Amino acid sequence: MTRSNPRKPSKNPLAVEQAMRQFRSQNDCALLARKMGKSQNVLIDKLNPDRETHKLCLLEAASLTELSGDLSLLEGFADFCGMKLYEPLEGEANSENVVSLIMRKQGLSGHFCDLYERAMSDGKLDSNERTDLVGAVDDVIGVLVKLKANLSESVA
Known part of the structure; x- marks a missing residue:
């Protein structure tokens, strides 16, 4: 088999x-x-x-x-297993939540870009910089999971 x-x-x-x-x-x-x-x-x-x-x-x-x-x-x-857990959004889905989550995601994306630019300023990525970048990516993914849950709940 x-x-x-x-x-x-x-x-x-x-x-x-x-x-x-x-x-x-x-x-x-x-x-x-x-x-x-x-x-x-x-x-x-x-x-x-x-x-x-x-x-x-x-x-x-x-x-x-x-x-x-x-x-x-x-x-x-x-x-x-090489995976991460993210908690889905709890609470009532509404357009204010969606806009708030989109704005938060944009802010986190900007934070990631700033971290990446500073990390790569010397042309190499050290372990501390890698840890910071992975944490920033996890934050963005967490917000995206909440956004997805909110959008899924928004369907009438």
Whole structure:
């Protein structure tokens, strides 16, 4: 049997492990464990990528995300796959929102262009400049996702 979608290597192989550690340090594992009907030790073990005795499953990660409101596990998995998450617009769609989002996108695009021009003034891109540019692109994409959601909701 052949796969229709070839396996792609992870973009950040440590992202899930980092997300598990971050989630564990930022949340009350004792409270979450009680809500899930698990012992605190088992949950902490499941959130410890260095432990072999227990492993966090997808349904448990979804439950932890829902109970805590902390998206770090989901963001870690997305980062592992080389993807980013953007929250869609919440609220009523109207022409004021669309205009505001278009103006914000234009401002962010200008900010990106300014960053790029400064970064390339010496003819090379260093890691700090790259990080700033990627962050600026993520900001533009986030606004575009909200704009798309707003336009989709605007259809009568």
